[in-house]
Amino acid sequence: MPQHTPDLPPELRPLAEMPLLKRLAARFFGHGLTRLRAQHRASWLHGQADGFRSGHSAGVDYGYKEGKAEGLEEGRQVLLIRDSRSTEHRPPNVDHNLFDDWRLPLSADLKKRMKADVARLLPPHAQPSAAQWKMIFSDTPSTSVIAGAGAGKSTTLVLRILLLTHYLGFELSSMTVVTFTRESRKDFINKLIELFGVWGRALSLKEARDLVRTFHSRILPMVRSLPGFERLQAFENLSNRAQNGDEEVDSNPFDLRINDAQRQQLNACFHSLHTRDERFRELIKPLSRHALQLKELERDHPDVQKRVAVTELAAKRDEELCDTIEDLWFRAGAWPIKGIEPNRQAFDINGATFHCHGYIPTLDAWVVLGFDPRENPQVCRPNAKLTVRAEWAVKRTLFQAFCRKPLIWLDSYESSKRVLASLAGDASAGPGFDYKVKGELGSAPLLDCFVAAAGFIENLGLDVPSAVGQMSFAKDDPDRYFFEALSLFWRALEDHLLDQKPPVMTYNRMFALFSEHSPENLKLLSDELLRPLSHLMIDEFQDVSPQIVSWIRASLAEIRSRGPAMHVGRGAQRSSLLCVGDDWQSIYGWRGSSPAYFMEFNKEFPSPSTTKVMLSDNFRSHQHIIDAAEHIVRAAPSIAGKKAKASGEPKALLPVNVMDRDDQGMAQRLIQHYRQGDSILMLYRKSSDKLLIEQHIQSVVNVDSNLPYESRRIKQLTYHSAKGLQADAVFLLGDCQHLTSSPYKNQVYRMAGLGKTGDNEPYDNAQKDEILRLAYVGITRAVSHCYWYVDGQDTQAANMPKASDRIGKDKPFFADHRQGQKLA
Structure with a gap:
């Protein structure tokens, strides 16, 4: 315990507080008086004060120890109640997750068994990489797979479906695989039937078609289930020609042409x-x-x-x-x-x-x-x-x-x-x-x-x-x-279409009926209609639109709210979402699509746990093709950490050749590759360019068009139409350039919450990024050779950004033969 010196008169204060000379004199005279047995009153009082201090200190120490011991003993007999209640009222948190907190039941033995089957049944070049196995075996409710060009995502996705059905016993009716176009749907169905056959399971064409869908073919049955809409037709599918049932619900979302019936x-x-x-x-x-x-x-x-x-x-x-x-x-x-x-x-x-x-x-x-x-x-x-x-x-x-x-x-x-x-x-x-x-x-x-x-x-x-x-x-x-x-017209048109016999509705109106803005409509749907969306796998997810995202979220929220009762007696339980895409291949912003939902996947699709997979192996192109394409697109915002590497059979490293527009020279080089037996993609930005080039390559086009479709080696397409395709030699005709500014699209982009805060031209700025992604898509179609013919400077668009501005100087993966570059 601390000691306190009591207040004393000067004559009774401790010697230690006296000046040095006085202290020495006091000690000298005090010693002599002690020997004479003399008593000095002040000294006696000093001694008395010292005794008081030391006694007080010792007493306090003793009392403290004794008191503490007794107090602890007594304290053991007393129940101390503290009021820990908060004075602040706080309601429970809201669970915004679209999924329950669950995991796929993947045991070590099951994984081992499937890996052994894949090793036995598939050829060496088709064996999944470590990253692909991570995608196949993802056990979390949500999974985002960043799959660059040539990453082999389709085969991996088929193996994922095989895991769910063959090894886990999920019913096909509990899942949907979504592709964006008729062509990609057809290719995926063929791959699915083929691989299921390898595992000894016969999958009928109808079963495969029911599983692999477009978004449009999933929404139409939902609307048709409502009273009075049993025979509803989609405006986009109106036609004067007879259609079979499957074509009726399957359209190309990027086809903007209006036919006679519409x-x-x-x-x-x-x-x-x-x-x-x-x-x-x-x-x-x-x-x-x-x-x-x-x-x-x-x-x-x-x-x-x-x-x-x-x-x-x-x-x-x-x-x-x-x-x-x-x-x-x-x-x-x-x-x-x-x-x-x-x-x-x-x-x-x-x-x-x-x-x-x-x-x-x-x-x-x-x-x-x-x-x-x-x-x-x-x-x-x-x-x-x-x-x-x-x-x-x-x-x-x-x-x-x-x-x-x-x-x-x-x-x-x-x-x-x-x-x-x-x-x-x-x-x-x-x-x-x-x-x-x-x-x-x-x-x-x-x-x-x-x-x-x-x-x-x-x-x-x-x-x-x-x-x-x-x-x-x-x-x-x-x-x-x-x-x-x-x-005025659009509201009148929607009413006019509904008045038809049978009624007609646009796909956008259908999605809006079952979006987050009207969740009560989803309550009207049967379990059978919702169940196929329980385990949803979406390819090309970077091209999804805000309208579709809202419908997906609303559907998943409704499935979760119905709980286990929806899945009684079934192998497939609860719900999951797996999205595969590449934000670098998002090229449909002019139609309202946005890569933001893929780039911000965790935020847009809240889940208790998410698996993120990066498929960085490119099984299509050699490293120079990959590096050239990535060099151009890297200026656009993207998912962090992306860098593809060439895999599979080693190929000769040839640079992407950039040249001034030369239709005759391009035709000669194309014919040369055709005669060497190469497959060829000629990609153009303007249909007028296609007609100009066709004049020079008519001889080989005529020969090629006489072959069966599967054997043809020349395809002429727009940059946008080429996604998913590949060829030994790719000829790119024209630059990728943002040419205009759209006041109305900038306004509605802001209304939709797209673009950066405070950006007055969010659509235009998104398009400046998209032209880089379009060039990336074009270049990455190439297996071995890529030739890029760029037009001369257009004075009207001289100040507008273009993809060729990003061509790397002195980079081994570019060979820039343009005259202007040589002079510079």
Whole structure:
């Protein structure tokens, strides 16, 4: 215990506190007085004080020890109750997991038995790697498999299905394998039947088809189970030709073409809405005028600079030119046009007088008749040096550059018929004009534009009228009218389709019916309809859309909520999700897909435990092909830690050859590879490029097309269509470039929560990453040889990013033969 010196007068304080000299004197005199047996009062008091202190200290020590012992003994007899209750109210946590906390019952003996069977039944080159076995034997409720190009994921996925059915006794009816396209589905079904046969199990084509599905073929039976929708048809599958049952529920989600049966429904809806809705009619007018109006040309455009010098000469002959063209239209029965007043009006064009042919009061627009392309291009006016077609081209250019009045230029007799129908209020054939939404590469019929824009919005999991209501456009932006018209049209179309006998619905509407926004609808489904989604395996998961993700999550949540009662008496219990993909191969962002759900798999599909597998072996290409493709794509955000390595049979390391566009040289090299017996993929960005090249390679194309399909060695496809394919030699024609900016897609991307926080152009920035992934897909189709022919610099897109900007200088995996690079 600590000691405390009591407060004492100076004469009674300890010697130790006295000055040194006094201490020495006190000790000297004190010693002498002691020998004389003399008593000094102060010394006696000092002694008394010292005794008090030492006695007090000893007493405290003794008392403390005794008291502690007694207190402990007594304490053993006392029950001490403390109030540990929290004053804060806290409710239980919410379990957001989509799965129960369970594991596949995979014993060591079972794994050993399957490995032994695989070693015995499959050839050496088909034996799974350690990473592939990790995917096959994943026992957690959720599994994400990052499988790069050529990783052998299909065979691994089939072995996973074999594990569940053959070794664990799961019923086929408890699982679904999802592929994205008809072609990939067909290939996977064949592989599945073949491998099951090796294990001595006959799998019928029907069983395989029921197991391997597209998302579309899973959602349609769900909707058809609802009262009144038993014979429901999908709008995307409408056709005038007879279909068998399987084709009816199996479509290509990336096919945007509209067929005659679909157009018939679109036109009928447009006609009905145009007739009864005044606001819709008002919106179509400015769209029609904008679409038909002659597009402006900048005054410094080369064509303008070339033709402005002959302005006065062109003005002198203009009335005669008007007469000649009017006569041609009259003879063709295309003039006059009802709804167009045939009044000639004079215009001042760059200080000279020119004329138009008529006026449309309903559109407040002037009309100029053009030279129909079906007329003889050599037709001339009497004594004229130029053809009528050439004179018309000069006039058109001058009007584009210097006319600022609303002007409709009718290029052909055919286009006039559409305008005539539109002006006559005959909307049964549709609007009758094309439109170009800002950000799209080209114009298309108005209703096709409606379908494309609505599809994009809905793929992002958004409702079209609600999304349009949140958009903003400049007052004079025609897209403002387009999207308001779309909002009215889309709601009317959905009602119109449901009124058909049998009813019709878009796939997007079907998925929305059973999404997280309407989980109560899932309660209406039977166990039999939900059970196939219990153990879900999805290939090409990087191409999934927000709409599909919402449906998957809602379905898995409903399966979990039904609990064990859903699986009584069955080998397959509970639920699981296994997704295979490669974020570097996500190339369908223009349709509303996003790799974000795969990259953030754990967050998007909450699970008690997840297995992550990285399949980094590439069994297709040699290392130079792999390194070149990865060098380009690595600038895009991706899952961390990806690096593929060439596996299997060693191949010669040949660089990716990058060359200037040379159609003749490309054709010669392609023919050379064909004659050597190589398989060939020619991939192009524009269909016009395919036609140009075909002129040079027609000889081998003709030979190849006479062979049975399986034996053909030349395939000509777009970059996007080539995914999943491979060839000995790959010819890439054209760069991968982001050419436009899409204001509306940026807006709906933000609404869908895609892109980085604060990014005002999330869609455009996502597309800049996607062009790199598209180049990666193209290059990684190659087994041995890859040739990339890049166009010269396009002045209109000079500042837009392109994949070839990422070609590595002085890298052994690139050989850059471009003239510009040599000069540099």
